[in-house]
Amino acid sequence: MENSIITETVNFVKIKLKNAEAGHDWFHIERVWKLSKKISQKEGGEIEIIELGALLHDIADPKFHDGDEELALKISREFLESQNLEEEKIVKVLFIIKNISFKNRNEKTEISELNPVKELHIVQDADRLDAIGAIGIARTFNFGGFKNNLMYDPEILPKLKMSKEEYKKSNGTTINHFYEKLLLLKDLMNTETAKKMAEKRHDFMQTFLDEFLGEWEVKF
Ligand code: ADP
Ligand code: NI
Numbered sequence: 430m431e432n433s434i435i436t437e438t439v440n441f442v443k444i445k446l447k448n449a450e451a452g453h454d455w456f457h458i459e460r461v462w463k464l465s466k467k468i469s470q471k472e473g474g475e476i477e478i479i480e481l482g483a484l485l486h487d488i489a490d491p492k493f494h495d496g497d498e499e500l501a502l503k504i505s506r507e508f509l510e511s512q513n514l515e516e517e518k519i520v521k522v523l524f525i526i527k528n529i530s531f532k533n534r535n536e537k538t539e540i541s542e543l544n545p546v547k548e549l550h551i552v553q554d555a556d557r558l559d560a561i562g563a564i565g566i567a568r569t570f571n572f573g574g575f576k577n578n579l580m581y582d583p584e585i586l587p588k589l590k591m592s593k594e595e596y597k598k599s600n601g602t603t604i605n606h607f608y609e610k611l612l613l614l615k616d617l618m619n620t621e622t623a624k625k626m627a628e629k630r631h632d633f634m635q636t637f638l639d640e641f642l643g644e645w646e647v648k649f
Contacts, residue, residue: 432477434512438484441508445488450575452568453487457559461486464555471622474547478518481509482525482552501526521545529553531560531610554623557614562630565611566637573603580604581645607638 446455465483469476485508489501502523509519524544529552560568573580581604615631618624643649 432480434477434514435480435484437512438481438508442484442488445504450493450572452571452575453490453493457568458484458487460559460564461552461555464558465552468551468554468620468622468626472547472551472620474551475521475545478521478525478545478548479551481514481518481522482529482548483555485522486526486529486552486556488526521548525549525552529556531557531614550619551623554618554620557618558623558626558630561611561614561627562633565630566634569606569611570603573606576601578603581641583645604638604641607634 442458443455446453446458449455462480462483465479466476469479485501485505487501488504489497491498491500494500505523505526506519509522514522521544525548528549559565570580579602582602585602585605611634612631615624615627618627
């Protein structure tokens with residue numbers, strides 16, 4: 430039988446993200462949910478925590494909520510309490526939501542019994558897989574369009590490992606986002622399962638970039 434809290438969460442998230450930008454909408458959540466389940470089949474972890482973490486991980490992204498880092502935690506806690514989920518499980522789900530972001534990847538996470546590192550790692554890998562490959566390319570251009578950013582600026586040569594100053598000068602072009610984030614994700618996967626899945630997606634992005642930059646320079 431389907432777990433009813435999962436069904437309730439799906440309905441809640443769909444409504445909450447009704448007007449979201451296409452790269453961070455319900456369909457992104459659905460893909461991350463499916464990817465998380467697939468990775469968990471190989472890697473294990475407590476499936477209910479993984480599913481709830483995947484479903485709620487972008488419920489209130491700070492980028493779209495004036496930088497408010499606490500809102501997603503507040504909304505998720507209120508919702509999970511309304512579903513009578515045990516406090517111990519709520520704490521575990523909130524730990525995933527709090528620590529999943531690429532932006533905060535260098536912050537130390539406290540390890541304890543209530544901090545389900547394996548479950549975090551699985552949902553984080555799923556979120557990162559959805560940021561690369563064909564879908565990753567589409568999401569990134571959609572976000573760039575949503576922000577009215579330049580696709581590419583030929584005066585700023587894209588390269589990996591830019592300095593902070595170079596980032597600032599790069600104008601946040603969409604092509605630059607590949608170099609500041611997307612091409613780095615393959616090596617940041619936590620699980621062996623996701624590392625393997627990332628290879629094809631990474632190669633496809635690299636091919637896309639070679640074509641894009643080649644066409645821009647009219648090389649062929
Ligand atoms: P995280 O939640 O892991 O910190 P983000 O929400 O910032 O990640 O990014 C998710 C996706 O949104 C990226 O993979 C990309 O597709 C898109 N995105 C975020 N920032 C930018 C940007 N500056 N330019 C283009 N796309 C972006
Ligand atoms: Ni996400």
